[in-house]
Amino acid sequence: xxxxxxxxxxxxxxxxxxxxxxxxxxxxxxxxxxxxxxxxxxxxxxxxxxxxxxxxxxxxxxxxxxxxxxxxxxxxxxxxxxxxxxxxxxxxxxxxxxxxxxxxxxxxxxxxxxxxxxxxxxxxxxxxxxxxxxxxxxxxxxxxxxxxxxxxxxxxxxxxxxxxxxxxxxxxxxxxxxxxxxxxxxxxxxxxxxxxxxxxxxxxxxxxxxxxxxxxxxxxxxxxxxxxxxxxxxxxxxxxxxxxxxxxxxxxxxxxxxxxxxxxxxxxxxxxxxxxxxxxxxxxxxxxxxxxxxxxxxxxxxxxxxxxxxxxxxxxxxxxxx
Amino acid sequence: xxxxxxxxxxxxxxxxxxxxxxxxxxxxxxxxxxxxxxxxxxxxxxxxxxxxxxxxxxxxxxxxxxxxxxxxxxxxxxxxxxxxxxxxxxxxxxxxxxxxxxxxxxxxxxxxxxxxxxxxxxxxxxxxxxxxxxxxxxxxxxxxxxxxxxxxxxxxxxxxxxxxxxxxxxxxxxxxxxxxxxxxxxxxxxxxxxxxxxxxxxxxxxxxxxxxxxxxxxxxxxxxxxxxxxxxx
Numbered sequence: 001x002x003x004x005x006x007x008x009x010x011x012x013x014x015x016x017x018x019x020x021x022x023x024x025x026x027x028x029x030x031x032x033x034x035x036x037x038x039x040x041x042x043x044x045x046x047x048x049x050x051x052x053x054x055x056x057x058x059x060x061x062x063x064x065x066x067x068x069x070x071x072x073x074x075x076x077x078x079x080x081x082x083x084x085x086x087x088x089x090x091x092x093x094x095x096x097x098x099x100x101x102x103x104x105x106x107x108x109x110x111x112x113x114x115x116x117x118x119x120x121x122x123x124x125x126x127x128x129x130x131x132x133x134x135x136x137x138x139x140x141x142x143x144x145x146x147x148x149x150x151x152x153x154x155x156x157x158x159x160x161x162x163x164x165x166x167x168x169x170x171x172x173x174x175x176x177x178x179x180x181x182x183x184x185x186x187x188x189x190x191x192x193x194x195x196x197x198x199x200x201x202x203x204x205x206x207x208x209x210x211x212x213x214x215x216x217x218x219x220x221x222x223x224x225x226x227x228x229x230x231x232x233x234x235x236x237x238x239x240x241x242x243x244x245x246x247x248x249x250x251x252x253x254x255x256x257x258x259x260x261x262x263x264x265x266x267x268x269x270x271x272x273x274x275x276x277x278x279x280x281x282x283x284x285x286x287x288x289x290x291x292x293x294x295x296x297x298x299x300x301x302x303x304x305x306x307x308x309x310x311x312x313x314x315x316x317x318x319x320x321x322x
Numbered sequence: 323x324x325x326x327x328x329x330x331x332x333x334x335x336x337x338x339x340x341x342x343x344x345x346x347x348x349x350x351x352x353x354x355x356x357x358x359x360x361x362x363x364x365x366x367x368x369x370x371x372x373x374x375x376x377x378x379x380x381x382x383x384x385x386x387x388x389x390x391x392x393x394x395x396x397x398x399x400x401x402x403x404x405x406x407x408x409x410x411x412x413x414x415x416x417x418x419x420x421x422x423x424x425x426x427x428x429x430x431x432x433x434x435x436x437x438x439x440x441x442x443x444x445x446x447x448x449x450x451x452x453x454x455x456x457x458x459x460x461x462x463x464x465x466x467x468x469x470x471x472x473x474x475x476x477x478x479x480x481x482x483x484x485x486x487x488x489x490x491x492x493x494x495x496x497x498x499x500x501x502x503x504x505x506x507x508x509x510x511x512x513x514x515x516x517x518x519x520x521x522x523x524x525x526x527x528x529x530x531x532x533x534x535x536x537x538x539x540x541x542x543x544x545x546x547x548x549x550x551x552x553x554x555x
Contacts, residue, residue, distance in 0.1 A: 281443075286430060
């Protein structure tokens with residue numbers, strides 16, 4: 001009798017902290033790579049968006065609704081003078097239940113989450129996100145209030161607004177509405193985003209986008225994406241096709257992206273293709289990838305995208321998730 | 323007659339038929355035995371006076387880890403030909419794994435000296451043009467011993483020509499470096515056979531011929547032999 005009581009007490013003592021911890025999860029992903037650019041840079045050990053975060057949920061005493069939170073910051077593993085660079089990536093609070101999810105804070109807009117991430121193919125951030133028009137104003141944007149509906153037979157809608165309240169005439173500095181269908185191996189999304197020039201984001205920019213991802217079988221997946229952004233002096237059109245093929249823990253990836261930029265007087269047309277061999281090892285991964293950029297340099301982020309210059313990138317990377 | 327005796331008799335008949343087949347097969351597979359034995363003797367002499375002593379010296383000088391590194395290096399180069407032949411045999415998953423092996427061994431594996439792909443769980447394959455021709459249904463033809471190259475068959479001998487064309491060593495521009503690589507590879511290959519050759523019993527020529535032909539049949543069918551069973555060994 002006494003013994004079993006002690007056993008119960010010990011078991012209880014061990015369980016209690018586990019329950020307490022279950023509310024919040026510490027997570028992260030450390031990603032490093034060695035980049036070899038054909039021109040413009042010598043061999044470079046480069047951090048590939050390492051991040052650490054805390055997320056979890058809180059009991060609100062409501063039936064069917066709980067509070068949620070997430071805080072995530074980037075860690076630079078390679079470059080000098082980065083000790084103070086715990087840049088915030090995400091910081092949001094909200095509530096979720098059968099009625100959907102409402103979020104406030106610095107967060108991804110539906111355009112980036114549904115149109116861009118749905119077609120995310122490569123491990124290297126440059127290759128993966130070159131030509132993501134949602135990177136401008138819709139990726140980890142501050143002062144955002146968003147609502148995401150629950151899935152209704154695979155169908156969801158989302159709406160968000162940027163409400164920054166700075167010294168401008170706009171109450172709503174930008175918004176984004178999107179819809180998504182997910183089922184039978186198919187994920188398709190459309191989105192419309194609008195940013196105001198005199199708002200906190202400071203850009204007069206409209207973007208529409210659509211992306212489709214289809215898992216043909218357990219091994220093969222194909223993705224297609226189209227985006228069109230209207231911005232004074234920097235109109236952009238992007239279409240991209242990519243595919244992945246998986247054999248056990250090995251995945252081969254191949255993709256092509258075409259970008260057209262019109263600055264009002266001249267039009268530039270660039271493209272790039274990329275290939276990657278990716279090996280998953282438990283919760284880690286290694287990869288080697290190659291990309292060939294033709295008249296296409298850097299991210300499609302910010303107003304001043306330069307669709308000029310040829311370059312090639314070969315990279316090998318290592319990643320750990322926890 | 324009880325069942326046991328019947329069983330023995332049946333086994334005897336089967337054995338007799340099988341051995342007759344084996345003899346008939348021997349004549350089939352090696353109609354050029356005279357020529358082959360002459361070539362074999364030439365190769366064997368060359369091996370005894372030059373290659374084997376050289377290989378023994380190499381093994382004596384090289385630390386085991388370095389020897390392993392050299393073997394890995396040439397295995398990695400061979401994976402290129404294996405990938406091409408897997409593509410030709412429409413074994414796309416295997417070809418994809420070969421590509422992954424070459425990619426990771428050439429980068430993380432420091433130019434192939436370390437085989438990181440195997441512990442990562444990426445299966446190694448072994449294909450060449452001779453096997454591709456066999457996969458397409460072409461019979462091996464008569465057994466053929468080639469001077470310098472050793473045991474082969476008409477099919478596999480022909481396959482060695484495209485093999486040499488996709489061999490990465492053949493594409494090294496510098497003649498000196500290329501020849502050094504060829505020589506090192508020969509020594510590396512020979513060093514791997516030093517242990518195996520201790521198994522040879524009886525007539526060396528026949529033993530090697532039979533072992534070669536069985537191994538090739540096994541390779542062409544990727545081990546899916548009709549009458550192959552682990553328990554037979």
